[in-house]
Amino acid sequence: MVEALDNPTADSLEKRSSLTLGGDTKEEPEPENRLPIYTISDDKGSSSTLDMVSLNSATTSATVNGDLENNKVPDDDIQRPKKEEKWWSTLIQVAVPFFIAGIGTIGAGLVLGHVQEWDVFKNVSAIFVLVPSLSGLKGNLDMCLASRLSTQANLGKMTSVKEITTMVVGNISLVQVQAIVAAIIVAVFAIAVNAIIDQEFSINNALLLTSAAVFTATTTCFVLDFVLVSVILISHNFKMNPDNVATPLAASIGDVVSITVLSITASYLYKVLDDNIWLPCVIIGLYLLILPVWIYVVLHNIYTKPVLTTGWTPVISALFISGLGGMILDQAVDNFSGFVVFQPIVNGIGGNLVSVQASRISTMLHRGSLPGILPEGTRVWDWPWRVLFYGTQTSKIARMLLALAFTGQIVFMFAADYMYQKTITIGVAFGFAYVICSTVQVMVLLYIAHIIVHQMWKCQMDPDNSAIPYLTSLGDLLGSIFLGLAFFILALVGQEYEK
Template sequence: MSGGGGSLSSGSSIVTISSVAISDPDPDYRADPNEHGDKRNIRNEKWYHTIVQVSVPFLIAGMGTIGAGRVLTTAKNLSAFTEVPQLLILTTALQGLKGNLDMCLASRLCTQANLGNMKGRREIIKMIIGNIALVQIQAIVAALCLSVFGMGVGAINGNGFVWNHALLLAVSCMCTATSSCFILDFVMIAVIMISHRFKMNPDNLATPLAASIGDVVSISILSFIASEFFLRLNAEIWVLYIVLGFFLVLLPLWILIVLKNKYTSSVLKSGWVPILSALLISGGGGLVLERMVESFEGFEVFQPVINGIGGNLVSVQASRMSTMLHQSSIMGILPPHGKIWVFPWTALFVGSPYATTARLLVAMAIPGQLIFVFIADVLNPGNCTLYAYFVISYIVVSVLQVLLLLYVAHIIIHAMWRYKIDPDNSAIPYLTALGDLSGSLLLALAFFVVYSIIHQPYCIEK
């Protein structure tokens, strides 16, 4: 084992690493005769199997993001959102929070499934209970921090500080985050268990399905709960205090469950920095949304689509890369095929073990976004017309976003692994948050081009 660069050089080292990384080997992993020792290789998956397994949840996820855009178009005109504009700022960050928590859970369980550790019923139940409790803790704390962020941004923008509005933000965010995560976590767990049972790679299915209905569910819950609580903000404000107290009472109970669970106790202590950092990054996307909906009509229709699709695709790649590293090495040591800094061409097209999947994901993004942009336009209730200039601009920026996210994923995941940070818990929050911010900025650029330069806007009178 070489001292520098974190690479592997001897057959005996590979044997040792294999025995540590895969405690209960899955018989579907086959040994590569070209490798030294008894190292077990990653799952031998054909490219067309990857396409089939990824495309179905990808299309479902796309429809979910379109539904989220449709709901957001309606929600922005509700009294709660017009009177408390911070709610609109928080929609992007709240979607990102929900996606981060669910996708991290999916990535952790996918890794355990691919390592062959999800076999005993008792252990599976422990994993499920521990992970659900962990997500609830993260949702409560992060939602509270998110509401503070929203009020701070609102104060900076000149909206001032109103205690009732802060209470509304806190309760609405906590209710939305905890309820949507609780519902979707069980859906994801079922998907992972079924896919593993039928010898499909859960990495291809779980993360996109985690966001397939997540965005539309979270925005729907937020708009409903915020509207209901807004009506009670003056006469029945005690209801909000009771709900807030209920979550604060539940918090130590969830913490106790997680601390006694061997699968999640370490994550509770170390998984906060990426979650909270991602909230700030996603909050930037929310600020872009707030500004753009005033300047460019129809922006809110496509913002959840470009953000959601980019985040879904990079989450598939991140989950697969993390699983491959867990299978081929131990944390802190990069395998022979792993390098932190490579050229974009190497990471995305030819030259790395992950390039095949990256090419497939980029290839799927082009026709997928083309389909989604037309469906989103059909479902848009506004008086808008889809022109070729807008479609071309949208496709260009969406592909640029996917390329950027996939390349950043390669760098971040390998760097985290090299410095003994588990990418299952830390990579996806940063990547999806970057997807929210970059997607919002690039979409704003596309709208600026078609509105201000080409002078053929998306929304005009038909």
């Protein structure tokens, strides 16, 4: 008779842990502040001990067969620790998609700098509040999907076509549900903020913003999610860590697409709205009709059903945090020339890099610990120096990401300036202020990521579903604040960025 450890959690662990085979049980005390050690013994008197690194991940059940050959757990039931990645391998895997995604953030800034002269942006100012929130929503949903699938790939779960199909269908359906609901909420938020600031409300503008937001969020998520799934599968097959590749692309590649689709959709609806008021109503109605279908698919999928009921708080909270950044953008666009060009770059790069770190920490925790228990020597609250430079398991990656942020922001700053101005106009004062504010933003985000991911794990929450929305929305808010502060100081000393 076999007694298996099924879906262990922190609440089910005692100071003495055991696993029984053939009726005999051996128990060993669990040392203070260490992961439990499981002793497997049989009626012949032989035994084996396994710690959490050797057992399956906490999200699956550990199954032990009755007639084990040589009294060993089958290979399929052992989660073998992977070799540590070489620093140069990690750097290449992160840097390539980072700079590709950086091109996307530059494109997003240039698109926003161009479309701000369109009639819809001049006459419906609430759209500036909507842009950061909608871009943040798009990035959050895609990065959570990329983080979930990357973790499953690193845990060896994406091996059969059936399992992969189930994961992909469930996750894409989940993103559609979240996109429809969250896009409506973020549109209502933008409309309410604008009504309070401008002391006026227009039902036509409300319908325009809501329909454009829902169409943009669902369409861009649906298309780009298939791209992300392909990237994860290809990188996993080529023995690359999907955490390094997928999350940077998800963080920024969608910004330029979402801003472009939103601008075109809103501009078209603005032109035809007076004579076709029914059009935005039909768009909203169609998405509300299809919403139950997506919900049905998610509820009947074992990988996404729990997320549907528990994953809303971080997504909705992130919308309002990003919305605060949108309010800053709405005010800065009229006061600081060039702000709309650099704001998506600062926000996108910050969210890009912190999503890599959050996804890697989450994978490390899934692979080597149980929910509710931190690995040995790991603390939620630690000194910034240890987290960012030297002293923790993830500080090496943090140093690498900071170096990428510093180098990348210099490259992207000059590239965006040249593409926007058709010549190089960056001065020493602006360049210094820009690099300082963007680097400080990434440092703060990486430190917050360490705290949030480990605290969520300690509270038995899955960081793959909850951490990234908070981090990227904080990236939007902090990026807008720091960049706005830099522009304000430059204006005080007469060093404004001018076209």
